[in-house]
Amino acid sequence: MDVNDRIHAQLIKAGVRLAASLPDDWVNTLIRRISQDNQIRHVPVGREAETIAICAGAFFGGVRSVAIFGNTGLLTCTGEMATLCLRHAIPVFCIVSGRGSIDDHKVYQEVQGRRTIPLLQAYDYPYKIIDDEDEIEDIPNAYEWHRLQKRPFVLFLNKRLLGTKA
């Protein structure tokens, strides 16, 4: 069982049955695994903020969900996370590639690496960075915790964990 299989398995254990996603090369393997799982309704979108609203809607249908996308997309949808989710106290669980880290030398990820965490802190969005495989088993705990936080929560997956070469 590789890292993405383990994350997938922990999402199932947490009760996740809907995933809305937009590709990023670090999380594409996870997205593909989920899209092949009949237990989870997969909703590909064209813009990251759609995932936030789709997951917010799923919350009211009693369905546990996850939004999966790249760090750049996280920057684009913080406004909707605020005006929809903070406004109405709706929890949304996000899995995001931790782009722009010191081992990510893509120049177009540089700003994301420096400014994402300060931005989350400014909005008071809780987050956790997973860089050790053993922490994957914390996902069900993180899921319960984000529900009682009643706001968006971001779980970052880093390059070393994913073993990506991109």
Add this chain to the structure above:
Amino acid sequence: MKTNACMQVLAKYRGDAVVVCALGMAANEWWAVTRSEDSFYMHGGMGFAASFALGLALSIPNAPVWVLNSDGSLCMNTGCLITEAGQSPANLKHFVVDNQCYQTVETMPMVNQDGADYTAMARGAGFKRAVAIDNLADLDAKMPEIVAAPGPYFIRLRVEAEPDYQRAPPANYEGPEMKYRFGRALEKKLGIQVFGPRGF
């Protein structure tokens, strides 16, 4: 047609539909007509009521879901049409209340006012059923078919701009209370569990 009269016709045919309202005048008029708590009146996330309704519809596939979107919100996130058509939820009807202006901000004109065909855009995005309705008589005549047909179904409703600021006031509750009233209403209506045993 006036927005309030339009909402009265929609309410007549609503049946058991759960309703999601984009922020703005259509939401206020829906509240004025129905006072329904099994409707979600978005106070933010402009452009994303349709996405919210899609997530809800996919989660409660046996219940009809309507989204009362607005032209301004649709213009802010036209990609929602592609996502919705891609999922093809049979229980979702997508109404767009089109007054060709941003009514709550001094009726400033809609982008490309008179020049955009939202119904054609919906068809282009993949909707098999999309219709434009311009008056109350046509709406009243068409609603039985809209209700009976499988979704996704896109309905553009042309209404008059009514420039009085917040002629109809918004719902008299908001924010987290909106969450709990709506969630509890759906638990009662659908027999689902939105909140856990400790209330979150």
